[in-house]
Structure formats: C-alpha cells, structure tokens
Amino acid sequence: GGKYYYCYCTKSSHFSHILEEVLRNDVHLETSYAYDINIIRKLYEKGLFDKSRFIICNGFKTRTYTSKIAALINDGFENVIPVLDNMSEIDAYQRTVRGTCNIGIRIAAEEEPTFEFYTSRLGIRWRDILEYYVQKIHTNKKFRLKMLHFFINTGIRDNAYYWSELNKTLNVYCQLRKICPTLDSINIGGGFPIKNSLGFDYDYDYMIKEVVLQIKNACKKNKIPVPNIFTEFGSYTVGESGANLYKVIAQKQQNDAELWYMIDSSFITTLPDTWGIGQRFLMLPINKWNEDYQKVNLGGLTCDSHDYYNSEVHINQVFLPKNNNGEPLYIGFFHTGAYQDQLSGYGGIKHCLIPAPKVVLIDRDNNGVLRDRLFAKQQSSASMLKLLGYK
Known part of the structure; x- marks a missing residue:
C-alpha cells in the first residue's frame, strides 16, 4: 500500500521558531521560491533537517530558483522533487542536475465557477500531460516522474466542484501510471480550513476518508497500485498558533x-x-x-x-x-x-507608517510550564526611516 507524507508549506510562516517546531514532528517541506532553499540550508547546517526528507518545490520558477534546486540535488539531498509548472522548466534541470532527478507535474486545475478565470495559471493543462510525458520524459534517463500534483484554491471542501477536480486528477494519474512505472505519488496540496468562529464545523475525518477512498477506488478500477499521498498544509499546520x-x-x-x-x-x-x-x-x-x-x-x-x-x-x-x-x-x-x-511584510514599511506590533513567543517547556520570551519589540521609527533612506 501507499504511505502518507505530511509536508509543511513554508510560505504560510517562514519564522525559525515555526520551522524548528514543525521539523520536530516528522514533517517534510514544500517551497515556493528560491530563498526557501536558503532556509533549508540553514536548517541543515543546524542539524534540524536531513538529506532524506522530502522537499517539494512548487511555483513558477526563476533561474535562481531552479539553480538552487539543482544544487540541492547535486549535494545529495535525495528526495528533492521539483514539480514542473510549465513545459520548459525541465530544460533547466537537464542542464544543471549532474545525476538523475526525480520530478513531479502540476495539473492546472479548473477554477471554481465564480472566479475570474476558467483555468489556474499554475501547472500544465491536463489534456497535455500524457503527450508531454511521452515526448519529454519517457525516454530521458535523467528524469524519473514520481508525483502528480494538484491544488484547489478554495480548499478541500465537500462540494461537487472539489470532487470533480479530484476525479479529473485521478483519471490523469491512472492513465499516466499505466505507461510510467516510476510514478508512485499523488499530491493533493493543502486547503484544510481552520476554526474561524466559535460555530466552526468541519468534518475532517469524513473528508480524509472520502479522499482516500476515491483514490483507492480509482486505482482499483484501473488495476494499478495505490499511490503515496502527499499534502502541503500551511494554515492547518500553523494558523492556530x-x-x-x-x-x-x-x-x-x-x-x-x-x-x-x-x-x-x-x-x-x-x-x-x-x-x-x-x-x-x-x-x-x-x-x-x-x-x-x-x-x-x-x-x-x-x-x-x-x-x-x-x-x-x-x-x-x-x-x-x-x-x-x-x-x-x-x-x-x-x-x-x-x-x-x-x-x-514583517519588519518593513507599513501603510501610514503604523509600526509592526511587539511579538511575544509563548511555549511550554519540558515540564509543561508555560514560558514566554520577547521575539521582537514594537517596530521603531528609526528602523523605518533607515529603510526609507533617511540617514
């Protein structure tokens, strides 16, 4: 059977105290931009991150980003998976990765009916994915397609739109898996809601079971092995903190x-x-x-x-x-x-120069006693004026 991998999406909060707590809990990381890779390097230097953890690299990638991804792979981080956001991205890894390279493909989801656009700007059109795989990846010994990624802007909701998009993705996964034996993972992104009122009611257990059941049923129907499941929860991981x-x-x-x-x-x-x-x-x-x-x-x-x-x-x-x-x-x-x-824009210039507030960190020590420490004082006028070029 497949395994489950919980990834934290760093863009929801990059602070060191957040990442350090996240990594104490057997969690993998998902990145959005080149500078995320610098954070991973820092965590590795401190002994908080090892080379076997998964690093899922999402987003439309600049040359700086693809170079930093390739450098991670070349340095022996064995589970880096750049998720292709467009058809030409693979050329960057062809040039810069020295050995073999695991990759994923992001499906461009259809947006919900009320949104301004029909199709997400992120990812590759689902109609193009099979042909793209056959032409660019299937015979290229450098690459192993490991993951199909999809994400719905509105989150994981019990409505016709979500189940329709999930089933479309599963259909593509099953077709791809029949011609691509290395494909073994499906990434459903993030999107679990968190409590935003005292009346909040969301049946996490039901939704998890239903998503897993739909994946199992699709694989059974197509006579293929069930995949590993990856998620990339941001708000769900850190919002309530x-x-x-x-x-x-x-x-x-x-x-x-x-x-x-x-x-x-x-x-x-x-x-x-x-x-x-x-x-x-x-x-x-x-x-x-x-x-x-x-x-x-x-x-x-x-x-x-x-x-x-x-x-x-x-x-x-x-x-x-x-x-x-x-x-x-x-x-x-x-x-x-x-x-x-x-x-x-933490620590930067604010609208009307309203200062960023004082930040206090509260946590329990090893004995369960609440401890607090000052992480940052209220932003000063001097720090703002310096940013604005007033000497």
Whole structure:
C-alpha cells in the first residue's frame, strides 16, 4: 500500500521558531521560491533537517530558483522533487542536475465557477500531460516522474466542484501510471480550513476518508497500485498558533446607528487578509465579559476607508462589551498564525507608517510550564526611516 507524507508549506510562516517546531514532528517541506532553499540550508547546517526528507518545490520558477534546486540535488539531498509548472522548466534541470532527478507535474486545475478565470495559471493543462510525458520524459534517463500534483484554491471542501477536480486528477494519474512505472505519488496540496468562529464545523475525518477512498477506488478500477499521498498544509499546520491582541483606545459615534471602536494598530498592516480577501478570524474580548454587549465597528489607525473589521463569520456584525468604566477594553483575534506577517511584510514599511506590533513567543517547556520570551519589540521609527533612506 501507499504511505502518507505530511509536508509543511513554508510560505504560510517562514519564522525559525515555526520551522524548528514543525521539523520536530516528522514533517517534510514544500517551497515556493528560491530563498526557501536558503532556509533549508540553514536548517541543515543546524542539524534540524536531513538529506532524506522530502522537499517539494512548487511555483513558477526563476533561474535562481531552479539553480538552487539543482544544487540541492547535486549535494545529495535525495528526495528533492521539483514539480514542473510549465513545459520548459525541465530544460533547466537537464542542464544543471549532474545525476538523475526525480520530478513531479502540476495539473492546472479548473477554477471554481465564480472566479475570474476558467483555468489556474499554475501547472500544465491536463489534456497535455500524457503527450508531454511521452515526448519529454519517457525516454530521458535523467528524469524519473514520481508525483502528480494538484491544488484547489478554495480548499478541500465537500462540494461537487472539489470532487470533480479530484476525479479529473485521478483519471490523469491512472492513465499516466499505466505507461510510467516510476510514478508512485499523488499530491493533493493543502486547503484544510481552520476554526474561524466559535460555530466552526468541519468534518475532517469524513473528508480524509472520502479522499482516500476515491483514490483507492480509482486505482482499483484501473488495476494499478495505490499511490503515496502527499499534502502541503500551511494554515492547518500553523494558523492556530498565532493571536493578535489590540487595545481599544477610543470610541466614536459617527451617526445614530454606527459606533466605532478605534484600535491601537491597523487591520490592513497586521491582518491583511481581512481587507484583501474578506477573511474572518475568531475574535473575542479579552476582558469585560460581564459588561453589556453592543454592536460596533472596529477601526484601524490608517487614513484608509478600508481599515475596518465589522462582521464575524456567522453574523454580519460584531458585538463587543461596552467600554465605559475607565478600564481599557482589549480584544483578541485568534488563529492568525498563517500568512499575515508574510503578506504585511514583517519588519518593513507599513501603510501610514503604523509600526509592526511587539511579538511575544509563548511555549511550554519540558515540564509543561508555560514560558514566554520577547521575539521582537514594537517596530521603531528609526528602523523605518533607515529603510526609507533617511540617514
């Protein structure tokens, strides 16, 4: 039977404390760009990563990226799998890899019906894959096709669109496997959702069993061996490890119906997904739970009309305790550990020069006692001015 390999997609959080914790748990890595390879080199130098772990290299690849991938393979990292995103990418490895090379192919998925495009810009059209394999890979002794990769933007959901795309991929896998004996793995990418409200309900067990069952049934029907299954979970791995805490510094009644709580930071700069894709997070007051609650809008410090948060997942509103008695109200946004620092450009210039907040790491020591340490102070004006060229 096939095996299961859990890969962490580094783009969801590149921080050293995240990667080090991930690698304590028998996890493999998935990369998106050339500089990810530098992180892997650092982890290897520290003895945290060994040459037998899988490194799945995704994305449209620049020459810098393919060169760094080839250097890893040439240095004896034995389970590097560059996943071909287009038909000419293989030529780079033909030139730069000294020995043999494992490769994967990414299928260009059809986008969901409401999206702006019909087909993903990432990957190779499924109609072209068989012919491409026969012409470019089948007789080339340098390459072993090991993996077929597909990923659905909307994530792993129990709907007709997801099952249709999965079955299309399985159909291509089965056809390919009949003429390609080295093909032994299917990579279904990431896409498990995480809890974004107290009412969150997702049946992980059912979805896992159903995906595995569909793969088994397709292989049985086509009389081919079942594949290894790879996943590349980012948010699911790291999302629930992060939280953002804000202080309400003022309230403003702008008309009879609209009350604003102003926070001491910005949603655009600290939780960019809230305005970029309308992402909702688990949000709770930290104190004043026994006060009366009222409907409010939350406003950030930038001079931007989009710097607000005013609806939770299950209701189109935000309710928070009244903020009357002089004690400041604090609010927490939870499960913010994936993508937010990456998208906001951690340590860089922020919209309206709103500083990046202080970062505190909390973990349990070997005795299970909670310990905290300061990872970064609040961003200073001096660091921003230096970046902007003010000497």
